[in-house]
Amino acid sequence: MDIHQPLFNELILHLDAPPHDGPWNMAADQAWLELSAVPVLRVYRWTEPTATIGYAQSLTKLGDSLPQWPIVRRWTGGGVVLHDNDYTYSVIVPAVHPWSQTNPLESYRLVHDSLARALDDGSRLAGMEDLIENPFCFVAPALHDVIRDKVKVSGAGQRRGKLGLLHQGSVQQVTLGEDFWPRWAAQLAANVLTTHEMPPAMLKRANELTQKRYSLASWLNEREDAL
Structure with missing residues (x-):
């Protein structure tokens, strides 16, 4: 695959301007993954400084x-x-789209290569010589x-399963103008549909x-939900 070609034929750019709390932000990404028929780039904000932990991390060990x-x-x-003052985004590729089956490491590379080129500030992809182990992503x-x-300046977590591919990323230690996300979206896809709202069915989901998974103490502590 030519990494300088768009990754998708079409893409929904969801500029989710109103800030949300952590559980709702996580739920919105999953709702898009479950119900969208085309890939989505969702850009969102937080109501207050929030820490997210990876699916497999132990809250007890993080202490x-x-x-x-x-x-x-x-x-x-x-x-x-x-x-906290970062730029948060998700690339969401439903299972009906063939790109959702891209090899995990390759999908990670392709999304971040596109992001680095859109930043256009000398950013590059980390190689083996740059790697550090630490439970905190940006360290x-x-x-x-x-x-x-x-x-x-940017890292992400991924999930791949029967619903498709979810890539949740954060951009930090840079300043992005308002034109960045439409410009990156145009680099990701040949055709971009911009929206500021979620469809009613997705809002409901x-x-x-939010109520049955991401706001529950049992989800935070033990990955158990009410679904």
Whole structure:
């Protein structure tokens, strides 16, 4: 695949301007994954500083290393991400789209390569020589994260399953203009439909997922929900 070709034929760019709390943000991503027929780039904000932890991380082991912020467990993997003045996005590819079957490492590389080129500030993909192990995502570049010099500017967690591919990413330590997301979306897809709203069925599902999964203490502590 030519990495300089668009990844998708069409894409919904969801500029979700009103800030949301952590559980609702996680639920909205899953609702898009379940119900959209085409890939989505969702860009969103937070009502307050929030920490997200990866699906497989142990809250007990993280212990006192986490700030005294609201914490929510993601459905995706990866490490702890502190969301405080960062730029948060998700690339959501439903199972009906063939790209959702892209090899995990390759999909990670392709999304981040496109992001690095859109940043156009000397950012590049992390190689083996850049890797660091740490439970906090932005202290520890992983293979194909986006770095500038030795500073990690973007990382992500992924989940792949019967619903498709969910790539939840954060961009930090850079300043992005309002034109960045439409410009990146145009690089990701040949045809982009921009929306500021979720369809009613997705809003209903996001509210259900908020209540029955992402806001539950049992989900945060043990990955158990009421679904």
